Amino acid sequence: MLNGVSDYARMPELPEVESVLRSLRDCTPPLMGRVISHVCLLLDSLVSGASPDKFRALLEGMMFSSIRRHGKYLIFSLTRAGKRFRESFLIVHLRMTGRLFLVLQEQAVEKHTRMSLQLEDGFALRFDDPRKFGRVWLVDDPAPVLSGLGPDALGIDQDVFASMFSTYRRQIKPLLLDQSFIAGIGNIYADEILFRSGIHPLTTSGELSNMDIERLYRAIQGILAEAVEANGANIDGVFDAGRFVVNVYGRGGKQCAKCGSTIVKIKVGQRGTHVCSFCQKLSPDRLTSYNKLT
């Protein structure tokens, strides 16, 4: 158990959402091509931007045709049988505790099941979410739902990433968490990324040197790719189903694996933040000393 976070919690960030995407895309038979025969909506507030009745009526009879991801959002493309060029989009955000998975239709609905999309072949796509934070949208155009998002954190171009810093002057941790800056990083990976970069979370973005930004970029790409590969995060063995082992998140009071000093837990932008104050020094002279060397 971890600070009131129970075993079912997943805190899906980019790697966990990517893992869900892959499991649905690569399952046998794949989700793509399957038709929704019945929509069982157990929590009306799950649906954003449409009435539950309309949501149900529009979704029934539609076929999954493709799936993609932007940040922590999953975007399912759907077509209606007989209307080839009519495309709709089911957008899903798991927020804090949402889970999306395929089950056999006869498997009993659980206490926290919020939606079950019955498929014609005897399976069901199920959405479970104890805390009811998750949201789904059914739209003709995904752009308005996703328009507030910055570029996806995984695979963003390095020069584009570096250039984005000129317009912001903010504490680096809230900036990484800001989905309109870069999409996909949550509290767990933000702490891990800053630890690997050797950057203190209170550092202002404006005082980062070019070398800092490069290390930050490499940490983002490296950590997210490793976490995707590992199927998500694993925190002290009790968290999520993945194998990506965290270095600082949830490890306040424990020893830093790199230097042995004690990891501290502080608050940054109202968020619990884990720092090794030896590995992540807060130095306003960072920029100056770097410039002297070049």
Place this chain on the structure above:
DNA sequence: CACTCTACCTGTGCGC
């Protein structure tokens, strides 16, 4: 613009 606070929500840990 940058930030802070609150609301949403529930299960869990802790202090009393």
Place this chain on the structure above:
DNA sequence: TGCGCACAGGTAGAGT
């Protein structure tokens, strides 16, 4: 044993 409070998280929206 049990009560009540604080806390964890992502996002939106309001306020400073």
